[in-house]
Amino acid sequence: MLVMLLRPPGVYRAEGDTELLTEVMGRGGYATGRDVLDVGTGTGALALAAARAGAATVTAVDLSLRSVAATWLNSKLHRVPVTVHRGDVFGPVADRRFGLVVANPPYVPAETGRLPRHRKARCWDAGPDGRALLDRVCAGVPGVLAPDGEVLLVHSAVCDTDLTLDALDRAGLVPQVLAKATVPFGPVMRARAALLEARGLIGPGQREEELVVVGARRG
Template sequence: MMLLRSFGVYAPQGDTALLLSALSQFGVRPGSRALDVGTGSGTVALSVAGAGAAEVWAVDVSRRAALTARLNAFLHRRRLTVRRGDFGECAGQGRFDLVTANPPYVPSRCGALQARGVARAWDAGPRGRDVLDRLCAAMPRLLAPGGTLLLVHSALCGVAATLTGLRAEGLDASVVARRAQPFGPVLLRRARWLEEQGLIAAGQRHEELVVVRADLPGAPGGRAAVPAERAAGGAAGMRRPGGAG
């Protein structure tokens, strides 16, 4: 999919590709209601809309990102409800059958609230969890019963912490996809600091990305995300790829 990309807006990278790959494994049930957190240029939200969701919300703290997502939705003739702001503001807008999220998760000296410009797309506090912990805690208010979260982040900020946080909120959570890749420019620039903080080993210049899936118990109401084969009319039930957790 060819997308308009704007200066200062996070461009789709390895984490975006991994999230899209995980999404394609499960499919999107026609008529579902979805929310994309940290939408950037709208890549994932547009894919969800194209897969048959009836209503797709896309949220980002960046004004430029929100504008870019709106333009891409217009160019591809797909309906998105784009909001500039925090995902927490969506909690009062009804619940969602599917939540996809590529939030800020890179450890940084400053907190997520202090980040400026394009750095808001990745800076997430000393442990990289300023946004992740809030997102995990918000899932019972965002997901409809039987709804599914697909969340991508780096293992540098703690996979176990994400699984523990989601399970503490009553969700069934596990890792469903992994991908190792070299450090990008942002991590390379702060590699020495990451070593000093004990977040990476000396000389480490690669990271592992993970996609965590979490399901909120309850009847899905016929609209939650389902495996692609089931969405196509197959008889198979919900499957989970192998993974830790």
């Protein structure tokens, strides 16, 4: 269950994908007693959920200064200890190891491969196939995982779940699909439906997507 969070303009609103990952994390006890890293934290929804689920420590990272400020403020308002860093993916925590990494990265396919830095679209634009950030997280996460560490990712099946499983496998982890949920397209996906159809990423007339939570651990 998501809590009410302050969200400045330009910061991603926690929605169904965040809620699905939060449910998986809580139901499986993934955060309990672990040092947790939330990559691409946005409002800090996953970071706060990990702390409430019994994490030993919680660290959050985001490239957006507004997101860093929002997470810091929400952690104070909810009296939840979260250490927040501004930076790109794992850069600010490259010297640390975590028992759990959670991520809800941008995953909406965009017209071009150029990723926006200073527009609201940075919250969802992820290159032509939606995998620009997903693939970076999959490739880099082993470098910040503890020996018994695990990662939980959420994204749309439009980005091809099998590619995520393959990417995590290539990174030396053992992946599996932990949860799925079908939801109607949000405003951005609806606006890009014709583009997605033209690229063969969705079927003709498709206006629903499957959200997928993928987990992976060291073998």
